[in-house]
Amino acid sequence: MRLGTIIGRVTCSVSVPALKGARWLVVSPYSREQFQKGPDAPPTMGADPSLVVYDNLGGSIGQTVGFIEGREAAVPFEVSPPIDAICAALVDKIYYHPMT
Numbered sequence: 001m002r003l004g005t006i007i008g009r010v011t012c013s014v015s016v017p018a019l020k021g022a023r024w025l026v027v028s029p030y031s032r033e034q035f036q037k038g039p040d041a042p043p044t045m046g047a048d049p050s051l052v053v054y055d056n057l058g059g060s061i062g063q064t065v066g067f068i069e070g071r072e073a074a075v076p077f078e079v080s081p082p083i084d085a086i087c088a089a090l091v092d093k094i095y096y097h098p099m100t
Contacts, residue, residue: 001066001088004029006059010052018081023055025087027067036096055087064091 010024029048053067056076066089073086 001068002029003064003066003091003094004053006061006063006065007050008061016082018077018079019054019083023058025053025055025059025065026050027053027065027085027087030064036098051085053085053087054083057087057090059087059090064094065089066091 004027006025007028008026010026012024015022028050031048051069053065054073055065057065059065065087067085068088069085073083074080076086
């Protein structure tokens with residue numbers, strides 16, 4: 001699982017029938033610098049590209065989420081839909097204490 005900040009939403013005009021009515025979020029993955037600066041650090045653009053994530057938890061813009069990528073993203077569904085990333089957790093706080 002990786003962490004990221006929700007920076008937008010996606011609206012689809014055409015979708016796969018199994019995903020009709022699904023919510024889609026644009027997530028900017030956290031970089032090492034963001035962990036060091038804390039939750040007030042702005043999302044970094046360029047280190048890791050933003051990605052579209054399926055959301056069934058109700059995340060909102062500016063919120064930190066944990067997301068899963070790859071084949072594991074389709075595991076919660078009975079019939080595997082064509083998705084590559086899913087929102088798995090809404091994060092309230094991050095405690096980052098690097099070893100010195």
